[in-house]
Amino acid sequence: MSLLRAQRIHKSYTTGTPVLLDVSFALEKGQCLGLVGESGCGKSTLARCLLGIEHIDDGSLLFEGVPIHGLSERRLRPYRKHIQAVLQNPSAALNPKLTIKDSLLDPYLQFGDQVRLRHFQYANRHDFARQLLEAVELPAALADRYPHELSGGQKQRATIARAISIEPSVIILDEPTASLDVLSQAAVLGLLDRLREQLGIAYLFISHDLAAVHAMSQAIMVMQDGAIVDHFRKEELFDSERHPYTQELVAMFE
Numbered sequence: 001m002s003l004l005r006a007q008r009i010h011k012s013y014t015t016g017t018p019v020l021l022d023v024s025f026a027l028e029k030g031q032c033l034g035l036v037g038e039s040g041c042g043k044s045t046l047a048r049c050l051l052g053i054e055h056i057d058d059g060s061l062l063f064e065g066v067p068i069h070g071l072s073e074r075r076l077r078p079y080r081k082h083i084q085a086v087l088q089n090p091s092a093a094l095n096p097k098l099t100i101k102d103s104l105l106d107p108y109l110q111f112g113d114q115v116r117l118r119h120f121q122y123a124n125r126h127d128f129a130r131q132l133l134e135a136v137e138l139p140a141a142l143a144d145r146y147p148h149e150l151s152g153g154q155k156q157r158a159t160i161a162r163a164i165s166i167e168p169s170v171i172i173l174d175e176p177t178a179s180l181d182v183l184s185q186a187a188v189l190g191l192l193d194r195l196r197e198q199l200g201i202a203y204l205f206i207s208h209d210l211a212a213v214h215a216m217s218q219a220i221m222v223m224q225d226g227a228i229v230d231h232f233r234k235e236e237l238f239d240s241e242r243h244p245y246t247q248e249l250v251a252m253f254e
């Protein structure tokens, strides 16, 4: 059974223009599924629907076969711990008033009594934060700093540490390196890839950067104007039967 399955999802905002059109896919355990498409095609809207931040107008979303669309916040809560997110802007994702340690501990304080950790061990706050910082290759001394005292790359590593802290099944990565310089981008993508292998977490990796998506993913979906126009295995990217839009993206990539 797939971990996360979207079936024939449709969504419009109040303006009425469809933003997601008949979107279907399945994310398997431990897989990185890439989603590529140009700005405004609907990628972040899909991410927000999967996270339960936006509602869908039609279709279904299933987590391990259980419908999770249209649930009240209270009924959605048991699923929130399984699906975490790392978004584009780490400065917006970290509370400026909290130390890095307190931000890292936040998901565990919310869900720790409901999760069974296999990789990390919670003995006390300080040691847990140390393990998480170590997992994302940050020095333990950063635990007591505030977000404004970290570089962009360090902040994004901290948001990744927070996302993995309760060992979710899925992380939605929405342009996770967009705000970083080229060297930090490569380092953060390498880190994410290693963590997926170590922790067995599945990613939906959303990006406008086909090269990054190709490097990270086992399967790739291409979105155009809210529809998935192509969906293929990584090895099939250069095949001649690719959708014309995919071929346009490939021409830019080469």
Ligand SMILES: Nc1ncnc2c1ncn2[C@@H]1O[C@H](COP(=O)(O)OP(=O)(O)OP(=O)(O)O)[C@@H](O)[C@H]1O
Residues within 6 Å of the ligand: 013, 014, 015, 019, 037, 038, 039, 040, 041, 042, 043, 044, 045, 046, 208
């Ligand atoms: N809250 C909203 N209300 C109305 N329209 C919205 C809202 N959020 C997004 N849109 C519109 O939906 C469309 C898809 O936006 P979305 O942010 O999902 O695209 P995207 O592919 O993630 O773009 P980018 O790569 O630039 O982040 C756009 O036309 C956008 O203007």
